[in-house]
Amino acid sequence: MKNFLIALGIMLATVFIIIFSSCGGDGSDSGGGTPAGTFTKQSSVINNVSYMGPFSDSTDSKDQFLYTASQIGASGKITKIRMRHRYAITTAVSCPNITIKMGHTSLDTLTTTFSGAGGNVEEGCGSEKTVLDNAALTIPVAAAENWFEISLSAPFDYNGVDNLVVDFETKTKCSNVILMTTTTTGTDRNAYFAAVDNEPGIAEFNPTTAAGVQNSLLWMQFVFEGGDNGIVCADGGAVNGIALAPGSTGRTQMLILASDIKGSGLITGMAINPYDYTNAAQISDMSVKIAHIPAATTVLTTDFAANYGGANPVVVTQNLSYNIPVDQPSAVWIPFNSSDFNYDGTSNLLIDISCMVISGNYLILDTEVPENRLLYSASPNALTGSFPAGPRAVEPVFRFYGSTINVVAPGSPATIYYPFNESNNNTLQYLFTASDLGVNSSINRIALRLSSDVSTASSYDNFTVTLGQTENTVLGDTLFSANFNGTRISYSGTYNVTGGLIKGDWIEIPLQTPFACDPAKNLVVQFSGHSGTARNSIVREVNNTRYLNRQAHADSVTDTVAGTNNCLADIKLEVR
16 A cells, blocks of 8 residues: 555645656655655766856856766756865855756767757757756855755756756856866866856857867766666675576565665655666566664674564565566666655665566676675575675665656667658557556656657647556557557547657647556557647657567557557656
């Protein structure tokens, strides 16, 4: 059973946004119900260098900084950013006109074109968003090496796959200079333009072309309210692969340090990273228990029960059976089908997983650490276990309540003109596995990612969205209706695509009737509709092994028999 707070959140119709590739989970707090879980991710630092960037006492400026997805190691809703003072601030500093923007990018190195064609943002991964608009900031007195926090007026939904550009625009010089801590990078990660501030409130920098680029990067923390807390390679040790539950039959305990989680609040899902792509696997009788244990406990013993130290665990998953597809390219989600877990933010966590693997297997990603934080046995009911050769740890992905979740297919995307075609009507299905998702929720909005350079306003008549679930791992060259069951038509009518969206933005479809998911089953999403007045293509990833028969289609809504393709669309879900 979901706990009372979740039920209350649903009763109050608190809507939560999820960007994921399906039947997805937790969402964002919108003014009631359960508060979002919060965690902080920090960009890595190689060395300490001083840089004033947007905080000059003589110029107005524009600065872009690029952070890689692996460097951030998370996805979700960014609501605050923090930067680190290089030196002490003895007098409060005011900066009257600061604007901050964020945008996804496919680039690893910045150019001297700030945005647009050939630029650093809005180059194919969606629109840049203003998260702080012409605000007056006051930077308080602080000691050297303290962090300065900026609360964003609008959150940014970071998808965790694309790289992130953070853009500062200062139209009036600050009352004093502030030097922030910067690290030197291997590529140019800062594009900049500074101009003498002769007219306060007026942008005297070039908004289009940077004066130059350099290999420096502000040391930054990103504060997420809700989201996937990503993988953490604990203590920077070497990574390895090991055969243990949930990838193999047996029992596994994982000790997770609070310092690795860096967050608190309701955890509504969990994923384990495979060492490499998975084999197709059938998991049976899985149970997962999570317990708070003292922060002073940093090492496991070989006794499974003794490691709890008397703490009472919460059973978040029980009697779970589900399938893992071959070559899953991301973390493997374990559905919480019994309860969520409210993490206190200060204790360490003990995670206890047991399962049977009926067929297939895969290696779990682990990392070398100073002390034993990983215990396992080949028996799901073992009382004692063994340590891997050399102390190891596993760092799961935690999904904090209130998240925005993106699953954007890796690799070079292809396009498809359905379901927004101008030449003929069509039916289109996609299958998303439970291990893609891992959360029990009701879906109330679906979005597909635009592949066209710019969307064209168009109406599509007799447009329907139908959702259902299946235990099958592929779609068949058979009747569309045979590919799923428990179906619900969640949208029916004319659908209008808005003009002016750019490549990488989302075409969002609000559902008239929400769809509640069984977290252990795979989800099938079906789009059907008549042709419109214009074509708007969407992003999909084609892979003959990884996405085997995950798309079914027909060129007419009157066709009841599907043809299949080996691909999967980028999809975004809003759930509550």
